[in-house]
Amino acid sequence: MLVTLIDNNKSFDYVLPKKVAGKYIINTKDDEEKLKPLIIVEEEEGKWVLKSNKNAFLKDNQDNLLVKIKLQPSNIYKIFKKDSTFASLIALDECDETHRFKSYKVNTDIIKIGTSKESNILFRSKLVSENHCYIKYSKNYSEAVIIDNSSDNGVYVNGEKVTEKRLLIGDVVYIMGLKIIYNGNILSINNPNNSVTIDEIDFTLIKRPVTKNMAEDILDEIEEEVIEEDIFFRSPRFKNDIKKREFKIDSPPPSEKVEDVPVMYMLGPAITMGMASLITSIVSVQNVISNDGDIKEALPMILMSFSMIIGTVLWPVLTKRHEKKKNLSKEKIREEKYKKYIEKIRNDIQEEAEKQRRILYANNISIYECIEMISNRDINIWERIIEHNDFAKVRLGVGNIPLEADFKYQEKKFSLQDDKL
DSSP states (O other): OEEEEEETTEEEEEEOOSSOOSEEEEEEEOTTSOEEEEEEEEEETTEEEEEOOSSEEEEOTTSOEESEEEOOTTEEEEEEETTSOEEEEEEEOOOGGGSOOEEEEEOSSEEEEESSTTOSEEEOOTTSOTTOEEEEEOTTSSOEEEEEOSOSSOEEETTEEESEEEOOTTOEEEETTEEEEEETTEEEEOOGGGOEEEOTTTEEEOOSOOOTTTOTTSOSOOOSSOOGGGSOOOOOOOOOOOOOEEEEEOOOOOOOOOOOOOHHHHHHHHHHHHHHHHHHHHHHHHHHHHTTOOGGGGHHHHHHHHHHHHHHHHHHHHHHHHHHHHHHHHHHHHHHHHHHHHHHHHHHHHHHHHHHHHHHHHHSOBHHHHHHHHHHTOGGGGSOOTTSTTTTOOBOOOOOOOOSEEEEEOOOOOOSSOOOO
16 A cells, blocks of 8 residues: 655655555654654554654544544545644555556657646545646746646645645655656656546656757666556555563462371270260169169160260361361362463463564565565565665574573472372
8 A cells, every 4th residue: 555644745655555554653753853763553453553642643424533443545634733733645556557657758748747637647545536637848948837726635845735836846746646758748647446547638647768869968878667666665664673581480288287187096085985975884884783673774874875976076077087188179179270370371472472482473575585585676675775784694494592581480499298280
């Protein structure tokens, strides 16, 4: 996608990659002609999205603030700046004809440009006015002036907005995606989205390079297919660098093991009391027998004694088993939760490794990719400049390097008890 920023009566061209991915900064220039970031274009769900920030923001038709908006071709977006001024951003589809120029010899002294059927250069675009502008030649074609005919979106020459300007050899006229390179009575014109129609009566297509003998004030050679100046566009680069990640791994929670008390220590007091009750019961039976009494009189004491003996043995054993089962359940929960925690840390490490791998592949292209970029004249090869630390780096092969990460964990301490975790 082609993106043109219009700010302070100047135009700035950007070419977004054909593969929708990454984040790109759209720059403008301040009063001192220094580059200044204005707004960001970023990929979201396979689409280019324009995002507001503290210094530049977007609004809808009801003047409501928008956080982001999807870029649609052949649309113009108003960007409101912090200083109460605004800029415009034009989004256009990119095709081969956008960067391919054909050269024409002019046969008329006035060239009308617009969407009107009477235009000499008919440009079918909703961003262009019906009678957008015109170029007026002198009688001998030695001079030409371009005049804006009160168009909605203006005319730009060499990136500067003009209402009327005398054209010089090599000047580039920009009209919402249409580019015209002025070379005297020879004009080189592109055809964005195949939406430009040239009047064959007023223009003669040049099918061979133009020599100096044809006109004194034109360039030495003008190729039919392309103008060398416009073959490559260096798209803005947003380079992701690997940042060292820190992983903090907590130690497992301490085990809640209760000291195991021997069964005899638990049953000892209860058995002692039970034996005392048993002896009392025996004595009671002997007294009944010695006095020729009825054994039924001692029966309550006998039952109470046996109940006490059974209770003193049974309940401590059941309590012991319950506590053991409860401790095993707590230990199992502790192990499961800590294993889940470790698994989450492991997944985070794997995701970070995959992220760093993708960054390495993106920043270090292979030789074959580099050759393909050059052969196809891909704009991505021109993203790098000499100031970048990876300007001349290419990938010769694939290997293994350590993960850029720091791991923080508690050192193992001496313990009397063994812990599986």
